[in-house]
Amino acid sequence: MTRWTRRKFVGLTGATLLAAADPKAALAQALPRVVVVGGGIGGATVARYLAALAPPIHVTLVEPKERYVTCFFSNLFLAGLRTLDSLSHGYRSLAEKSGVMIVHEAATGIDPVARTVELKSGSRLPYDRLVLAPGVSFRLDAIEGYDEAATEVMPHAWNAGPQSVLLRRQLESMEDGGVFLIVVPPDPFRCPPGPYERASLVADYFKRHKPRSKILILDAKDAFKPQDVFQEAWSRHYPGMIEWLPAQFTGATKAVDVGTRSVITEGETFKAAVANVIPPQRAGALAIETGLADKSGWCPVDPMTFESTLQRNIHLVGDAIIGGDMPKSAFSANSQAKACAFAIAAELAGSRQFAPHLFNSCYTFLARDDAFTNALNFRPDPVTGKIKVVDSFVSKVGESAELRRKTARHAIGWYAAFTRDTFG
Template sequence: MNRWTRRKFTHLAGAACLAPFCPRVARGQAKARVVVVGGGVGGATVAKYLAASEKGLDVTLIEPKPSYTTCFFSNLYLAGLRSLESLTHSYETLAQKYGITVIHDMAEAVDPVAKIVALKNGTKLAYDRAVVAPGIAFRYSDIEGYDEAATQSLPHAWNAGPQTKLLREQLESMEDGGVFVITAPPNPFRCPPGPYERASLIAYYFKQFKPRAKILILDAKDSFFEQDLFQDGWSRHYPGMIEWLPSQFTGGIKAVDVKGRAVKTAGGTFKAAVANIIPPQMAGELAQRAGLVDQSGWCPIDPLTFESKLQPGIHVVGDATSAGDMPKSAFVTNSQAKVCAFAIATALTGSEAAEPHLFNTCFTFLAAHDAVSDAISFKATAETIKISEILLSAVGEDAELRRQVVRTANGWYDAFTHDVFG
């Protein structure tokens, strides 16, 4: 496995997400119809890049919500470092500039035989190719006492929006000296560094406004991604405030007491002033109803085209996929979506097939002025997707370098969301 230089990483972070997309379409050919279900990063990217193709395609995007709030960078909102409005993006540019038909409704079914997407309002949309970007669903039943209703008391905040606001309100109203308990789910799950970044940034908030508060991370795992970077950051910024308990210590998370705000493990019960329960995850509900999910709970895909291995003519991108070594992150989703768009253009318009280029870039905040990064290049084969090159931040980096990563991260967010939503 090769490691990249910082110069190469900066080029990837700044340029890869903005690569042009110009497939060739045969003259005189009627526009092929693509229906994209899900208006998150994956669905919006596929829709935009298909609609921007030369000659164009008839692209419809189905998304029930009028706007999208990014999960990535939402931990900064919890720390008081960003507004929720700054993380919220509309679909107006996709519709007005790129000519995408945006329908705000719920897709209830995808019929791969009739090639029909059925909406909640009764509309049926025919397609030549469909893309399903359903995100994640939660395996509530894995934690006794926790269900969707319980999220109104013990939020997961793993889909950004009302849950994020609720958790922020609970943190603001928590008395100084209280204990914030966060449960980290088993692999695989959306955003591997996310629970630990959340603990870091909530500690940043506590350090300023509730300095006697404590944070307890109850983990379903015995180790986690970038663990050395996080533990180094916690010791430098928040000594004595954050405690991480691995599964081998607690025996695993078993149940919650919603009224008592307590988390039960095999080894004991932990009382919380505020509890953030992040459940185990699986592919979104539409993927399950459409027969796109295997026994793993995720969607197996062709690594070169992201076409479903279970339902031909339907492609799946984003967190719902089972995609080899690729983590479930926003940049991965965007990268998958572009490869998927090229593959669909090739299949429908006769454009030249392109070699897949798959990347991940992730910025993780340890404090307001301390962030780390990783950049990963992947190699797709007919069988799977593997890591080919990687660059990670390291313990002991200069403080100015970490501040530069913060500045790069903020610039990356603006460029990235512009690339997705126009």
């Protein structure tokens, strides 16, 4: 069957006008319609895999940005080890090779009764099934004094792009001997090892360019995983440069003073030359506004199909969901997206559905030539209805320098293969 493909899809005013504008649209209208909102890892993956499955499905991906910058590996950019362009990915292959219709416009609302997605232009996209991959939003009000304006002075850089560029410029202009302060939020948040990898790679940069500088980590937790691997590497690579303070010592971050670049905890005020404040997080704004999140701020889903338990015919994947044992990582989003695509295709075809086998695999850098890996397998638990880890592998303390160098090399290949699987 011929699939209707176009690079861009704009000015939608109704099915009749669309069919008149493009005769192939009449054929597309006869196919089941799945709209995917959010062009990050989860959204791009589910769109690509849905478009490849049988029976044929008309897939539309709604994403306002022309290019997506990966959060994973963005710490390498901060350390001067990758360019931002090398972390940026477009949607041309999804459109031209996979047949996904790309709408570069913001989704502003969802009508779950009429089954339509409203776009910023006022147009509406009808759907039979909707998939949201909204990512996270930041609870800026959780830290007194930290708001949108404050992010331009004390950046979070937890969405890769302009914030990453701002933080890197601040690090480059910082005088040798200054303090780089990282505020780590409470669980759950996107990429659990990310703040500690950031400390490691900025330390790698300091070691080369600003050797008298220090890094201070103010954590909202009393422990993190895999703490022993990180702290062993910090002692080996950067002795005396990185200090980690758990919440039990500080009472966690309460406020910031943007004017003095200070972070205020329950018992002390810490002044920094550069402050990287990563705020607490919750599901993306569109999911919150649509009533897809519960009181926790995250979205409950059926772990078999990733359909919302609060709204029928709407599925969610990625960082926004309550994922049980699955971490909020890019690979988790990719794995969930594939399971979601298969579940939607099975539902539309009226065929049998099988319990998904879910994975997470990621690489974390401790230095430019030192990285560790973890791999986890998950399955939905039929008793609890939650996603549970069934087996895992995590790098250990004491691995040889050669093994860690080899892992760092593998990480580069992993990134290339992973983003190709997502964006085509």
